[in-house]
Amino acid sequence: MFSTDIFAEMVEQKLPSLTESKTPATLFAPIAYTLSGGGKRLRPVLLLAAAKAFGLEPEKAIDQALGIEVFHNFTLLHDDVMDNADVRRGRPAVHRRWNASVAILSGDAMLTMATQLMAKAPESLLPAVMELFNTTAMEVYAGQQLDMDFEDRGDVTVEEYIEMIRLKTSVLLACACRMGALLAGASEESQKAMYRYGELLGLAFQLKDDLLDTYGDPALFGKEIGGDIINEKKTWLWINAMEREPQRMRQVLDKKLTDYLKIREITEIYDSLSLADESRRLIERYTEEAVDALAGTDIPAAAREYFTSLARKAADRAN
Amino acid sequence: MFSTDIFAEMVEQKLPSLTESKTPATLFAPIAYTLSGGGKRLRPVLLLAAAKAFGLEPEKAIDQALGIEVFHNFTLLHDDVMDNADVRRGRPAVHRRWNASVAILSGDAMLTMATQLMAKAPESLLPAVMELFNTTAMEVYAGQQLDMDFEDRGDVTVEEYIEMIRLKTSVLLACACRMGALLAGASEESQKAMYRYGELLGLAFQLKDDLLDTYGDPALFGKEIGGDIINEKKTWLWINAMEREPQRMRQVLDKKLTDYLKIREITEIYDSLSLADESRRLIERYTEEAVDALAGTDIPAAAREYFTSLARKAADRAN
Numbered sequence: 001m002f003s004t005d006i007f008a009e010m011v012e013q014k015l016p017s018l019t020e021s022k023t024p025a026t027l028f029a030p031i032a033y034t035l036s037g038g039g040k041r042l043r044p045v046l047l048l049a050a051a052k053a054f055g056l057e058p059e060k061a062i063d064q065a066l067g068i069e070v071f072h073n074f075t076l077l078h079d080d081v082m083d084n085a086d087v088r089r090g091r092p093a094v095h096r097r098w099n100a101s102v103a104i105l106s107g108d109a110m111l112t113m114a115t116q117l118m119a120k121a122p123e124s125l126l127p128a129v130m131e132l133f134n135t136t137a138m139e140v141y142a143g144q145q146l147d148m149d150f151e152d153r154g155d156v157t158v159e160e161y162i163e164m165i166r167l168k169t170s171v172l173l174a175c176a177c178r179m180g181a182l183l184a185g186a187s188e189e190s191q192k193a194m195y196r197y198g199e200l201l202g203l204a205f206q207l208k209d210d211l212l213d214t215y216g217d218p219a220l221f222g223k224e225i226g227g228d229i230i231n232e233k234k235t236w237l238w239i240n241a242m243e244r245e246p247q248r249m250r251q252v253l254d255k256k257l258t259d260y261l262k263i264r265e266i267t268e269i270y271d272s273l274s275l276a277d278e279s280r281r282l283i284e285r286y287t288e289e290a291v292d293a294l295a296g297t298d299i300p301a302a303a304r305e306y307f308t309s310l311a312r313k314a315a316d317r318a319n
Numbered sequence: 320m321f322s323t324d325i326f327a328e329m330v331e332q333k334l335p336s337l338t339e340s341k342t343p344a345t346l347f348a349p350i351a352y353t354l355s356g357g358g359k360r361l362r363p364v365l366l367l368a369a370a371k372a373f374g375l376e377p378e379k380a381i382d383q384a385l386g387i388e389v390f391h392n393f394t395l396l397h398d399d400v401m402d403n404a405d406v407r408r409g410r411p412a413v414h415r416r417w418n419a420s421v422a423i424l425s426g427d428a429m430l431t432m433a434t435q436l437m438a439k440a441p442e443s444l445l446p447a448v449m450e451l452f453n454t455t456a457m458e459v460y461a462g463q464q465l466d467m468d469f470e471d472r473g474d475v476t477v478e479e480y481i482e483m484i485r486l487k488t489s490v491l492l493a494c495a496c497r498m499g500a501l502l503a504g505a506s507e508e509s510q511k512a513m514y515r516y517g518e519l520l521g522l523a524f525q526l527k528d529d530l531l532d533t534y535g536d537p538a539l540f541g542k543e544i545g546g547d548i549i550n551e552k553k554t555w556l557w558i559n560a561m562e563r564e565p566q567r568m569r570q571v572l573d574k575k576l577t578d579y580l581k582i583r584e585i586t587e588i589y590d591s592l593s594l595a596d597e598s599r600r601l602i603e604r605y606t607e608e609a610v611d612a613l614a615g616t617d618i619p620a621a622a623r624e625y626f627t628s629l630a631r632k633a634a635d636r637a638n
Contacts, residue, residue, distance in 0.1 A: 026464050081419075082419075101401035112456040115453055123443075126446060130445070134434055134438065141431070142346055145343050
């Protein structure tokens, strides 16, 4: 049976074993803290589901599923230091709970730990597994670098933004989908189709994140609405508004408003351009393209329905 | 021919290719800067020499030699952020020349780049190569964590210190020696003997570093003499003095002296205990044990002479 809850629970059950009774405790305590922070476990769920879709028992892909979750959490840990973020999943970020040195070093250890878990693949698959994982990791860093570069630029285009989120977010979902297929011995064509599915899912996922940050239901979103606007983060909404109404945007920003008024006035510009609707249409387009990509595989109907439903739920989610 | 200069030059020649025309340039510029900083290139030299000793052309081990040098430089880069160090090899540290975020992210990319280079090993050797490299990396982090933990402790023993430098410094030299042997298809026994050689060489190397920091010739050392004493770094000399003359040490430290006088008075305590001589004897012991470990291999006489001479030169060096 394809069940997100069961796949996520498999991962949740195994994560503590990665840090239990490891020494020095001062190195592994922040790793255990990070890995116990919850989250959707979306990447390992995709990896396990993809493995199952191509006929491999999910248990046989659990090491790589854990590896991709450890890698994802490593990137969040180091990103929080770089972004000087105080909170992660409702708890103090590691560099606040401990300090920046602890966050840097435990993150490094998580990257190597993720690589160790990936390397538990069967010998014949190991070159392909390492190639996929390492290439993806380099792309994720490139995405994070572009995101930081964009902070100092006023002329970021929508196209550049999509390429940035593709690298920073999508390729890791794509890697998860392809890794599951690869471990299950899927054909090159199927592996590529699963990669494409994950990549398009990732674009829709990140655009939905951006949309929720401004237009989410405060009761369901889990974070304050408008954080991206307060921080003048160059999201899809922001870049489009800047391209189409640069003067109005500049006027609002020059007023040095309170957070509340800044969110209201910027959102009014977004509204006047119907950007929320346009963003929803783009999310829907990427979602349906992701679903279409599944046609390039020979997975059974039940698997195809699962991945279709997963993509549509991600596009419709409220948090 | 076994020539340190030729091995080092092979590495120096190839390093620039790792970053040339890679994008985004903002991610790779600090990596190129770090890798162009010089240094002894000791780890790749050991790896290439070990490969040659067991009959492999050094050219066939160049990827892993580059990988171990990239890994070593990654650890220095992140250590400099953690230690808040301003200077590395006579130039501003990356987090000073750019900023901490750049240093963290480019370091992450260097760790993955090192893993990619390691993973270029032939498929049949890949599991062993990844196992050796990843295990070593985890030990290096453990050593760095212990080093940081020691900063807050007044009761570090000599035994704990030796274990810390074994992890932080020695295991990477040991990994280099074993990796070369492994790539050349050496027996398990020979691989272990080469690992032991590198490990003992590393202990001698770090103790010599500590000794030079206090007793080096200022004209040859390349850094200011006494930095460890000013920073109250828990080196072999410091820990031994603290164990044997705790009251005299505390008296000097309580005086809040100028750097110059602090160095002079602490060195006087070291002198009264003949710690420099004792340290030299210990360095010599580790060096000769390293040389003895070579007997556990079947390498030809020329190779054995080379590794013997390399260890003795490292113990006798002035910088």
